[in-house]
Amino acid sequence: MVYLDHNATSPPRPEVLEQALPYVHQHWGNPSSTHSAAREPARALDTARARVAAYVGARPRDVVFTASATEANHLALHGRRALVSAVEHVSVFGAAGTWPRIPVRPSGRVSAADLAELLDPSIDIVSVQAANNETGVLQDLAGLAEVVHAAGRLLHVDAVQVVGRLAPSELEVADLVTLSAHKAGGLKGAGALVVRRGGVQPLLSGGSQERGRRAGTVDVAPCVALGVVVGLPLPRFPELGGLARTVVALGGRVTAGGLPNTLHACFDVPGDAIVMGLDLLGVCVSQGSACSSGASEPSHVLAAMGLDPRSGLRVSTGWNTTTADLDALADALHQVVPRTREALG
Amino acid sequence: MRIVVAMSGGVDSSVTAGLLAEQGHEVIGVHMKPHDADPEQAGHCCGLDDALDARRVADRLGVPFHVIDLREAFRKAVVQDLIDTYVAGETPNPCVQCNGVLKFRVLLARAMALGASHLATGHYARIREGRLLLARDAHKDQTYFLFPIALGALQKTLFPLGELTKSEVRVHARRFGLVTAEKAESQEICFLPDHDHARFIQREDGRDAAGEVVDQQGRALGRHDAYYRYTVGQRRGLGVSAAEPLYVHHVEPDTRRVVVAGRRHLLSPGLVADRWTWHERPSPQERVTVRIRHNGRPVEGHVGAGQAPVIRFAEPAWAVAPGQAVVVYRGEMVLGGGWIRSSLPAEVA
Numbered sequence: 189m190v191y192l193d194h195n196a197t198s199p200p201r202p203e204v205l206e207q208a209l210p211y212v213h214q215h216w217g218n219p220s221s222t223h224s225a226a227r228e229p230a231r232a233l234d235t236a237r238a239r240v241a242a243y244v245g246a247r248p249r250d251v252v253f254t255a256s257a258t259e260a261n262h263l264a265l266h267g268r269r270a271l272v273s274a275v276e277h278v279s280v281f282g283a284a285g286t287w288p289r290i291p292v293r294p295s296g297r298v299s300a301a302d303l304a305e306l307l308d309p310s311i312d313i314v315s316v317q318a319a320n321n322e323t324g325v326l327q328d329l330a331g332l333a334e335v336v337h338a339a340g341r342l343l344h345v346d347a348v349q350v351v352g353r354l355a356p357s358e359l360e361v362a363d364l365v366t367l368s369a370h371k372a373g374g375l376k377g378a379g380a381l382v383v384r385r386g387g388v389q390p391l392l393s394g395g396s397q398e399r400g401r402r403a404g405t406v407d408v409a410p411c412v413a414l415g416v417v418v419g420l421p422l423p424r425f426p427e428l429g430g431l432a433r434t435v436v437a438l439g440g441r442v443t444a445g446g447l448p449n450t451l452h453a454c455f456d457v458p459g460d461a462i463v464m465g466l467d468l469l470g471v472c473v474s475q476g477s478a479c480s481s482g483a484s485e486p487s488h489v490l491a492a493m494g495l496d497p498r499s500g501l502r503v504s505t506g507w508n509t510t511t512a513d514l515d516a517l518a519d520a521l522h523q524v525v526p527r528t529r530e531a532l533g
Numbered sequence: 534m535r536i537v538v539a540m541s542g543g544v545d546s547s548v549t550a551g552l553l554a555e556q557g558h559e560v561i562g563v564h565m566k567p568h569d570a571d572p573e574q575a576g577h578c579c580g581l582d583d584a585l586d587a588r589r590v591a592d593r594l595g596v597p598f599h600v601i602d603l604r605e606a607f608r609k610a611v612v613q614d615l616i617d618t619y620v621a622g623e624t625p626n627p628c629v630q631c632n633g634v635l636k637f638r639v640l641l642a643r644a645m646a647l648g649a650s651h652l653a654t655g656h657y658a659r660i661r662e663g664r665l666l667l668a669r670d671a672h673k674d675q676t677y678f679l680f681p682i683a684l685g686a687l688q689k690t691l692f693p694l695g696e697l698t699k700s701e702v703r704v705h706a707r708r709f710g711l712v713t714a715e716k717a718e719s720q721e722i723c724f725l726p727d728h729d730h731a732r733f734i735q736r737e738d739g740r741d742a743a744g745e746v747v748d749q750q751g752r753a754l755g756r757h758d759a760y761y762r763y764t765v766g767q768r769r770g771l772g773v774s775a776a777e778p779l780y781v782h783h784v785e786p787d788t789r790r791v792v793v794a795g796r797r798h799l800l801s802p803g804l805v806a807d808r809w810t811w812h813e814r815p816s817p818q819e820r821v822t823v824r825i826r827h828n829g830r831p832v833e834g835h836v837g838a839g840q841a842p843v844i845r846f847a848e849p850a851w852a853v854a855p856g857q858a859v860v861v862y863r864g865e866m867v868l869g870g871g872w873i874r875s876s877l878p879a880e881v882a
Contacts, residue, residue, distance in 0.1 A: 461646045464599045468561065468647060481584035483566045483600035531646035 190471045190516045194371055194506030195321045195349060195450060201373030201507055203420070204413045208375060211409040219406055220397055229408045236415030240367065243418035244347075244359045244382050252381045252388065252401045253411050257348045257368035258282075259391070260381035261315075263402065264344040264364045267389035268312040273298045274492035275325070277346055278477060280315050289492075290316070295444055296325035296493050304335050313342040313386070318359065319349040322476040322489045322502050323443050324450030326354075333361035342386040348379075352417055352507065353447050364388075369417035370410075373507050378410030423507040425449045426514055431503065434518040438525040443495070449506060454499040455525065457532045460484040462501055465524035471517050473503050535559040536691065537644035538653045539636055540591065540598070542583025544713045545655030545694055547590040548702045551709040552693050553653055554594050561647060562591035562598040565640055567607035567631070568724040580723075589712050601643060603635055610634035612724060619734050619761035622786035623856025626678075627722055629870075632656075633681025633810070641686055651691045659695030663688050664812060665867040670698040677827045680860045680870025681810045731762040744789030746773050749782065749798065760784050763791045765876075766799060766852025780852070800849035801876040803834065806859045807841035811869035815861065822862040825853055825873065836861055841874060849879070 191199070200208075211232055217225030219233045234248070241248040254260045258279035265272075265283040272280050274289040275296060290298050290306055298316055307314065314336045319326050329345060336343040345362035352372025359365050363385040370376040381388065388401055395403030428451045432442045435453040443452040455462060459475045463484065466473055475484040475498075486497035503517065538550040540562045554560045564587040584600055591598035611630045618625035636654060644652040656675045657668035665687060668674040682690065694702055706714035725733055735742065742759035754773040757763065762770065767781040771793060782794040804825065815821050815836050823834045823844055833847040844859065853876035860870035 457646075460599075460601065461643060464601075465647055467599070468597060481564070481566050481581055481600045482588065482598075483584075483602035485602070527648055528646040531642050 190513045190520075192503050192505060192509065192513060192517055193472050193474045194509070195324075195502065195504035196474055197370050197376060198352075198373055198506040199508060200370075200375055200413070201417070201420070204369075204373055204375065204416045207416050208409040208413040211412055215408070219408055220395075232412050233406060233408055236411045239415035239419045240380050240382065243356055243367070244362075244365050244384075246365075246382045246384050249399065250383050252383060252398045253406055253414075254379045254381060254402055255377060255404075255407065257346070257366050257379035260366040260368070260379040261344075261346055263381050263388050263391055264366060264383075265313060265315060266391050268342075269310055270313050270315050270344075271303075271306055271311045272315040273317070273327075275320050275323075275489045276315060276317055277321060277348070278488075280317075280346060284315065290314075292492050294494050296320060296323050296489070298327055298332060300328070300331045300335050303332055304339075307335065307339050307341065311341060313344055313364075315344040315346065317349070318345050318347040319353065319447050320489060321349050322487060322500065323452045323493075324349070324445035324447030324504075326446035329358045330361050337361075349447060349450075352420070352422065353449055355422070356418075367414065367418070369414040371506075372417050373420075374413040374417040375410035377407050378414050380411075380414060425505050426509055426511045428503075428505070428514070431514050431518060434521055438521055439529070440501075440525070443493075443500070447504075449504050449509075451503045453501050453503075454490070454495055455501065455529075456499070457525075457528045458498045459501045460498070461528045461532060462521075462524055465528055466517070466520050469520040469523065471520045473501060473517070475500055476502055534651060535561065535647070535649045536651045536653050537561045537563050537640075537647055537649040538596075539640055539655075540564050540587040541655070542586035542590075542713065543655065543718075544706050544711070544716050545657075545702060547587070547655075547711045547713040548705045548709070549653050549655040549693050550590065550596060551594055551705060551711065553691070554596055560594070560596040561644075561649065562587060562594075562596050563640065563643065563647075564588070564598070564600045565603045565607075565635065566600055567603055567611070567635065569604065586713050586716070593711060594709065601640070603639060606635055606639050607631070607724075615722070615730070616734055616737050618856045619730065620738050620786065621856070622760060622784035624764040624854040625856050626858050627724075628678045629681060629858050632678055637679075637682040637686045637690065641689060645689070651689050653691035653693060655694055656692050657694055657697075657699075658692045660687055660690060660692055666695070667862070667865040667867075668692075668694075669696050673699050675827075676862075676867050677824050677858060677860050677870075680858065680867055683810065684812050687812075731759045734761050735759060742789060744791065746771055746791045746793060748779075749792060749794050754779075754793065757791055760786060760789045760791050765854040783855075796851075798879070799852045800879060801846075801851075801853045802849050802879065803843055803845040803877040804850075804853045804859060805841055805843055805874045805877070806871035807874050809840075809842075809869055809871035813863075813868050815863065815868055819863070820847070821868065822864070823850075824860045824862070825850060826857060831862070843877065845877075 215228040219229040237248045261279045262283040270284040272284045342363045344364040346366045365382040368379040392403040440453040440455045491497040540546045615625045641652045657673040659666040745753045746755040763781045777795045779793040824831045837843040861868045
């Protein structure tokens with residue numbers, strides 16, 4: 189199997205498993221307990237917390253571990269009136285209600301002027317992702333933060349796709365930051381919200397874990413994994429230029445991106461037909477999000493950019509991707525795209 | 534052969550996939566997601582639970598499985614057609630629309646895109662020498678719903694259950710150990726989980742549909758809340774009492790009147806139908822078998838000439854419902870089918 193869907197999730201890195209797995213089968217204690225079985229898990233959680241804090245230049249106490257990035261996004265926006273961009277992850281939409289969205293330009297980027305125009309006095313918090321999971325487009329966080337902070341509002345940044353892809357320096361302007369590691373060799377089951385400023389209103393209450401900001405026994409192993417991943421040097425992603433040339437040669441258009449691991453393309457046939465054809469050849473890529481039945485959803489990201497919401501194809505590489513993987517994808521595309529076009533064009 | 538199997542999540546399409554896989558074909562399971570029916574009310578056709586059942590069956594059989602989102606096409610071809618037909622005072626047939634447009638056009642093209650030679654479904658019908666034939670199990674025969682398949686598409690279609698009975702299919706399902714083996718049949722309109730089409734049309738159309746129930750002389754016998762609740766031949770829900778049992782004779786959408794009559798007034802000597810799919814057009818002299826509904830006895834008749842031919846029955850048929858399909862057979866072979874525009878009035882005969 190050739191796996192090129194790291195923006196959905198990625199295989200755990202060996203060094204991550206080595207450090208995290210002992211907290212499943214050996215140091216299984218509850219880190220909140222008062223006895224000695226808690227000592228090692230609590231220590232590991234401290235270390236992970238410190239690493240996550242250091243990653244974004246915050247204090248360890250600012251880090252709230254959650255069970256997912258979705259939960260972290262909800263925690264950031266809970267009880268607040270949020271203004272969010274039109275290309276956010278659906279979990280942000282779920283947390284933000286149906287207020288107007290900040291539009292994006294055809295480039296996929298939010299303009300500071302559009303943001304300023306929509307930033308009315310009722311808004312408590314603005315949420316803009318660092319990098320888009322479908323297109324890889326990066327937002328100008330520094331420019332947007334200036335507008336938000338000049339108005340005295342909070343800025344939340346969903347930075348899930350930055351982890352293991354880019355240096356986190358831009359995240360320092362954010363008041364709240366969502367992170368997770370399973371798309372970069374970590375483990376599913378943990379996310380984190382870094383709360384530098386503004387506090388949060390808990391979603392889950394009743395336990396004093398995470399300083400009362402998130403009740404519930406902490407799953408130590410994936411938190412350890414998150415700490416390990418944010419401390420690792422960035423992988424060297426294989427060059428995507430050759431694949432882009434293949435896409436163009438097959439009549440596709442490469443969407444402007446930004447993440448070094450993501451190539452997004454639009455074809456003149458439904459993207460899900462290409463995804464299925466590639467899957468039969470053992471190549472895993474995707475369109476973006478899937479619904480509960482497993483069908484690809486029309487992309488709100490492409491729609492916001494003025495593109496056909498069904499035409500997209502996302503290739504995302506990861507820490508273990510080789511140029512041979514990309515060659516296999518290119519070969520498969522040569523088989524699948526013309527056949528799909530002949531049948532559906 | 535590489536064969537795409539349309540897997541609804543029911544027992545029939547599950548066994549279809551199982552039989553083809555067992556015969557050594559490269560089977561690819563595809564489930565089409567036609568609508569967003571409330572998952573709490575699923576258990577009808579093609580809801581989320583059905584998609585998950587289809588996936589479980591594909592896993593059990595060890596075949597690849599994909600879900601294709603066809604909500605847009607379904608909305609246009611099936612749902613809107615249902616609304617328009619009911620609002621026009623006629624009785625739609627969404628299953629035929631779904632087969633003709635979605636399964637054997639859109640899904641078939643998707644199968645070809647996947648490099649398949651054929652699309653297989655769990656319908657009870659047979660294909661022989663490129664022609665559509667009744668299923669061996671006459672009680673399960675579904676050819677009435679399959680006539681819009683073009684001849685060219687038929688060559689790329691397989692109905693592996695055409696030679697089997699339903700109980701044989703269930704035996705196979707158990708033999709394969711499929712979770713769908715004991716699953717109930719889905720019979721209702723799949724995207725209306727509460728079976729209340731009138732409420733759905735009311736919500737979509739919005740206009741007042743209430744009016745009078747009248748007899749053939751125009752005398753008011755009662756009132757109804759929506760004329761599209763009624764279909765030709767319907768007796769229940771009229772809320773009128775009379776010496777003889779009364780049935781819906783026809784519906785007048787312009788006046789919103791539902792016209793009722795005694796049973797014998799619903800006998801018709803023929804019909805006019807249009808939008809035909811012909812596999813082979815019979816000559817007007819040929820005596821053919823005609824089905825004007827899925828259930829019930831077919832009638833004999835002759836098909837006239839033209840784009841919207843008159844079909845004359847050998848004996849009068851009861852309750853010919855405009856909007857429904859009419860399918861013409863020579864023996865067990867489907868010659869073609871179309872959509873009933875009107876029934877011929879008795880005095881013309």
